[in-house]
Amino acid sequence: MTFYIPQDTTALALGADAVASALQSVGIEPVRSGSRGMFWLEPLLEVETNKGRIGFGPVTAKDIPSIVDALESDPARHTLYQGEVADIPYFKSQQRLTYSRAGLGDPVCLDNYQALNGFKGLNNALKMTGQQIVDQVKDSGLRGRGGAAFPAGIKWQTVHDAGKDGCQKYIVCNADEGDSGTFADRLVMEADPYQLIEGMIVAGLAVGATQGYIYLRSEYPVAHKLLNIAIDRAIAANFLGENIQGSGKTFYLEVRLGAGAYICGEETSLLESLEGKRGMVRAKPPLPAIEGLFGMPTVVNNVLTLAAISTILEQGADSYQNFGMGRSRGTLAIQLAGNIKRGGLIELAFGVTLREVVEDYGQGTYSGRPIRAIQVGGPLGAFLPESQWDTPMDYEAFAAIKAMIGHGGIVVFDDTADMAAQARFAMEFCVVESCGKCTPCRIGSVRGVEVIDRIVANENRDNNLILLHELCDTMEFGSLCAMGGMTPYPVRSALAHFPNDFLLRDAAGAAQGEH
Structure with a gap:
């Protein structure tokens, strides 16, 4: 039998080196492979047997003796047994082109x-x-x-x-x-x-x-x-x-x-x-x-x-x-993060809906609470409410709803998230990360944080809402690059889909008008 334990950053952060050391202590020298992308199972120990390549996860060093014992009798009886790795539903239903070799062996061999x-x-x-x-x-x-x-x-x-x-x-x-x-x-x-x-x-x-x-x-x-x-x-x-x-x-x-x-x-x-x-x-x-x-x-x-x-x-x-739809051909590497039960990477042909990705693969939130918003495309991506989760992951389909796929990153928020705070974070992120070369990005983001603060504090709210939209227009059309040009995306989407979060809060934390 050949044993595989990943050496990528995520697996290492979750204790893969300790698992490798535990294997070595019982006389097993594992192959340090790459991750399959099923981060919710890391460290994932894979074992090549005469009946196929099976997996156990998430494994800790203290689990190794019992896994070795189980391999000598019936591995399926072990509580961490995942069956054949290729048949794990999360993995089996993917279309892997770019990641077809990931996890199969030593990545530098x-x-x-x-x-x-x-x-x-x-x-x-x-x-x-x-x-x-x-x-x-x-x-x-x-x-x-x-x-x-x-x-x-x-x-x-x-x-x-x-x-x-x-x-x-x-x-x-x-x-x-x-x-x-x-x-x-x-x-x-x-x-x-x-x-x-x-x-x-x-x-x-x-x-x-x-x-x-x-x-x-x-x-x-x-x-x-x-x-x-x-x-x-x-x-x-x-x-x-x-x-x-x-x-x-x-x-x-x-x-x-x-x-x-x-x-x-x-x-x-x-x-x-x-x-x-x-x-x-x-x-x-x-x-x-x-x-x-x-x-x-x-x-x-x-x-x-x-x-x-x-x-x-x-x-x-x-x-x-042959993979994909419309002008979006091939496969997309989708990364599930944030408040998600089963985080990781999946590779699918363009066209799968956002709801399928988050609910079928991600299995909902880690907290167990309802999903409130999903941000796709990084910190400059729009916040999408449930009414938009059936949008297929396709460049043109996302552009039609004023959103973007970007690099394929998906961050999930449950119903406790304050979307006004997230909009403010988008502006503040631009303040910190702007290169400073153009005025709309460098100054606009600073003013954006100030205006959102005034809106939430109910200071001349209606006029400041108008000002925020005009500021977003200036940043979108006047910035030299996407840093300033796309910062308005998360801000506008939060305003459009979660307007109550921008209302003045009472002592109990509820927005005015919610009672």
Whole structure:
């Protein structure tokens, strides 16, 4: 029997190292794998038996002796027994493309990666021209998973066509995952780092770039360690560097730690930081695809976008197109967080409704109280009331209700949440994280906090409500980037769907007019 225990950040935070030590104390050397994304079961101990791969979770070190005993008789009798991991309902009903290898073995083992069809996409790409690779990405319908949902193939085509022959071009991976309730990028880097590396190599082949950078969130030390190990092993195996697999092609890759600022997740601010400057938003145009890193044509894509590339090149654009709906093709990495019973990551084709995700997969709130609001898309996403939970998770469907899918993060609030306080937090978040370059964001967010405070205190309430809406208009249409431009989304949605929360509170905490 082979034992697997994850080494990703979530599993470590929940005691995975202690479980691994307990296994070693009874003579078992476990494989340190990546997480499957079922965080409510972590640490999840998986055991490969002659009857399949079974799981126990959530496991603590003190559970190991009884689990070992159960394995010698009837494992199903153990209270933590979960059955075959592939048959756990939460996991079984997913459509896993990007995360198909996550949790199956040692994430930095090259042999394991290649045994699971790793680098097949790269091998196909090495036989193609740059334009043929770009066409595959365009035909797949892949859109950027970082939030803006811009078609990846169009961006790549621009970089492919930009600059003079032989000019330096760059591939930059935005791994500065700072949105609340998001961890999909981290899970790729910790559970299957070669998937990202392969996607970046293919991107370089497509547009003629020979240098790549992963701009990694500084709060991700485990991902930092695993990425560097994976890169070193890929270089040793000639998947990175000069003359890749005898093809005559070259691609170098480095990890650079981020500046610890939310704004550096915005692509131009990221480029400034990568150049060694203060992370401040650039005015556009010129677009980074024309003048990006060090003024050269640059592809800037999110981790999930680049990680999807190897699947597209391995299985073909048509296969990827078969998932999803409308203009939203492929799969979406949905992250369940906040007040949720079963938090974790699920990968599903676009089109599943928000209600299905939260109720069927998340199983409702952790507190057991009714769900009141769901925020999708990070701290700049709208708060959605129950009347909007049947909206399919599709870029256009969410845009139609003034919401966004963004990076796929979902944060759940129960009926005790104060939505006026959440609206104020959105403005305050912008105060703290604004780069300060443009007035609507820098000053507007400060004034926004003040105006919300006056509304809740019932100071000239009607006029201040008008002022808040006008302030939101100024921020939305006058800000240089989405930091200020989208801060009004959570504020307006809270005002529209939870107006009573903005009424003056009595001594008992009830809003005026609730009695």
